[in-house]
């Protein structure tokens with residue numbers, strides 16, 4: 001038994017440094033029983049401030065048998081936790097708790113409660129949490145960092161974050177939410193980072209104006225309009241399946257924006273500034289539209305492209321014709337045209353735009369002589385059609401007349417040349433003959 005414990009403890013990193021002391025027991029295949037029954041008696045946990053149990057085989061964690069009075073940081077990530085509790089002290093000093101990559105299905109009322117109310121960082125990502133209800137983190141009033149990303153959440157209560165006024169970083173990426181309650185983020189008046197990417201949402205909920213970074217990637221939003229975030233510096237709109245075009249003027253309100261990325265949007269084929277406006281996005285220094293469906297860049301983009309330090313345009317199906325000449329004329333110190341590989345037309349396929357001289361960037365135009373020829377032939381055809389029509393109108397009906405006889409039978413006259421008076425006379429005679 002002891003040799004087992006000693007093997008586990010061989011090379012354990014114990015750092016003691018005045019006020020902090022930490023033990024690193026990460027990735028040692030430790031089971032709950034090993035830890036509580038054997039290991040904790042050989043190490044002094046009482047003064048411990050940091051405990052790293054990442055990557056072990058705990059299926060639950062109960063603090064009672066370990067005296068974790070001074071513990072500030074507990075890393076239980078990458079275990080097989082189904083539940084964990086903080087029960088045995090009235091108050092915990094815990095500030096950092098990492099329980100990501102576990103098997104948690106819910107957060108018990110005895111897990112995060114008023115005893116653990118000093119928590120500043122909580123990472124619950126990559127678990128099996130299905131409900132975020134209004135009591136789950138209500139006691140975490142000084143929480144600054146929360147990640148619930150990659151959980152199969154089916155229900156988020158609109159008051160789930162009511163008491164998180166200090167929250168700065170919130171990650172709700174890939175939680176399967178089709179709808180995010182509109183007022184969910186309203187209490188988060190100090191939020192600076194928000195990630196709600198890879199959720200099939202079609203509507204953007206209310207966003208706190210304190211945001212500096214926003215990630216809406218992989219959502220089903222049709223167009224990112226009506227967002228007013230005066231302080232936003234980084235905006236991510238990658239992998240947007242439903243966005244077909246972006247008009248940069250719609251980002252006019254983002255005067256502090258530094259990074260804008262719209263990478264790998266499969267049907268994004270239009271990207272422009274319209275009407276022309278040289279003052280939009282004054283602070284932008286990194287723009288990426290790589291891997292989209294862009295074929296050409298409009299001249300209206302010239303002023304903004306010229307001042308952005310880093311533009312990433314790779315992997316678009318560029319059509320290198322006369323409309324792209326302006327890109328080539330830009331000073332090539334910018335990365336811009338060096339990265340444009342032409343897709344069409346045929347003769348430029350696979351070539352870099354910067355290596356094609358501008359006189360080879362031509363648009364398919366119809367020459368003046370061709371125009372004249374087309375017009376002439378169309379006029380001839382038109383006159384011919386009119387003449388044929390007129391001829392048929394006068395000539396056609398005389399070729400085949402059918403007139404009704406009084407008792408229903410009809411008499412046909414072919415190629416009648418007599419005047420209509422003669423015809424009436426003949427018909428009258430016929431009728432009389434029958435009587």
Ligand SMILES: *[C@@H]1O[C@H](CO)[C@@H](O)[C@H](O)[C@H]1NC(C)=O
Nearest residue numbers: 054077078098100101121123
């Ligand atoms: C928690 O642990 C996971 C897995 O080791 C790690 O990726 C993540 O960065 C940690 N979270 C925090 C907030 O440190």
Ligand SMILES: *[C@@H]1O[C@H](CO)[C@@H](O)[C@H](O)[C@H]1NC(C)=O
Nearest residue numbers: 106107108109133134135136
């Ligand atoms: C919130 O969820 C937890 C865990 O499922 C449960 O114990 C608690 O009672 C729920 N709170 C409310 C108000 O429903």
Ligand SMILES: *[C@@H]1O[C@H](CO)[C@@H](O)[C@H](O)[C@H]1NC(C)=O
Nearest residue numbers: 202219220221222240241242
């Ligand atoms: C958006 O794209 C997704 C994925 O391609 C598709 O399932 C969804 O129906 C689209 N939504 C709209 C409104 O076009």
Ligand SMILES: *[C@@H]1O[C@H](CO)[C@@H](O)[C@H](O)[C@H]1NC(C)=O
Nearest residue numbers: 306329330331332333334335
């Ligand atoms: C183009 O870039 C070079 C350095 O790469 C610089 O010396 C030159 O002044 C620039 N010209 C213009 C017109 O900006």
